[in-house]
Amino acid sequence: MAANLYFIGGGNMPTAIIEAVRRKADAYPVDHIYVEEISQERSDYLAATYNTEAATPNSRVDADIVVIAVRPQDDVAGVAKSIADRFDPAKTTVISIVAGYTIAKLEAVLGEQWRVVRIIPNTLTTVDYGYSGASLNAKASKDDVDAFLNTFGKVLYVEERLIDIITGFYPPNIVYHFIDAYVDAGVLAGLPRDIAKAIALDTLIGGTEFLKQKDVLPQVLLNINNSPGGVGITQAYTLNKTGFAAAIQSAVLAAVERTTALGSNSK
Numbered sequence: 001m002a003a004n005l006y007f008i009g010g011g012n013m014p015t016a017i018i019e020a021v022r023r024k025a026d027a028y029p030v031d032h033i034y035v036e037e038i039s040q041e042r043s044d045y046l047a048a049t050y051n052t053e054a055a056t057p058n059s060r061v062d063a064d065i066v067v068i069a070v071r072p073q074d075d076v077a078g079v080a081k082s083i084a085d086r087f088d089p090a091k092t093t094v095i096s097i098v099a100g101y102t103i104a105k106l107e108a109v110l111g112e113q114w115r116v117v118r119i120i121p122n123t124l125t126t127v128d129y130g131y132s133g134a135s136l137n138a139k140a141s142k143d144d145v146d147a148f149l150n151t152f153g154k155v156l157y158v159e160e161r162l163i164d165i166i167t168g169f170y171p172p173n174i175v176y177h178f179i180d181a182y183v184d185a186g187v188l189a190g191l192p193r194d195i196a197k198a199i200a201l202d203t204l205i206g207g208t209e210f211l212k213q214k215d216v217l218p219q220v221l222l223n224i225n226n227s228p229g230g231v232g233i234t235q236a237y238t239l240n241k242t243g244f245a246a247a248i249q250s251a252v253l254a255a256v257e258r259t260t261a262l263g264s265n266s267k
Contacts (some may be wrong), residue, residue, distance in 0.1 A: 002029040009069030010037035020152035068096040072262040080109035089114045100262040115140035125152035133166035168256030
């Protein structure tokens, strides 16, 4: 049977999920996708682009999955109460993509009879990449959500304590920062920007694929490439001297701390 999906919030992440669901219609058929969105312009865009149906906080429809896709600083508890008032826990699974907002907080409003899943997707879902860290409460099972979650990227079922860490660790922004600096380095050395970009992207994709095929830690390939007195070891020395690894690690830790703070401050 085809599913009915209900999204509360129509921002970038739910839009990426909806786009992926529509692309995977053969594997995961859907009858209705409802979107509750405060912006009429955004609601109209989603309806025109993805054939979604506009909903309001008073809408009462049958839904197999309700996705909470509001911001942490919004009234998440109010949204959860609205869900409890309008949907049937025997039929509906609640999925939250709200950063830092715990399952326990949702259960405190919804009630423990609800199937609750907390996931952390990312925008790479639009190109069939990107892991979604997923954590289930005691009532939920993989069967409730696995088909849906696998329409966008890949799924890692983890303990909830790891969710905030995954949130801070996975965003592709860090890759974009690296590529931006890498391209600029090529330009600084004398390459035209289009050539520098082409080489940077090919090197990143090729190096990643080679690492996956070899199935070893990066240090193994670095040891092979860093010949005595060569280009590779000179580059490694310079990166170490300028604090490259520490900068990456500090950025990830700061992102994790920010994710946790957002959840702590949410309503």
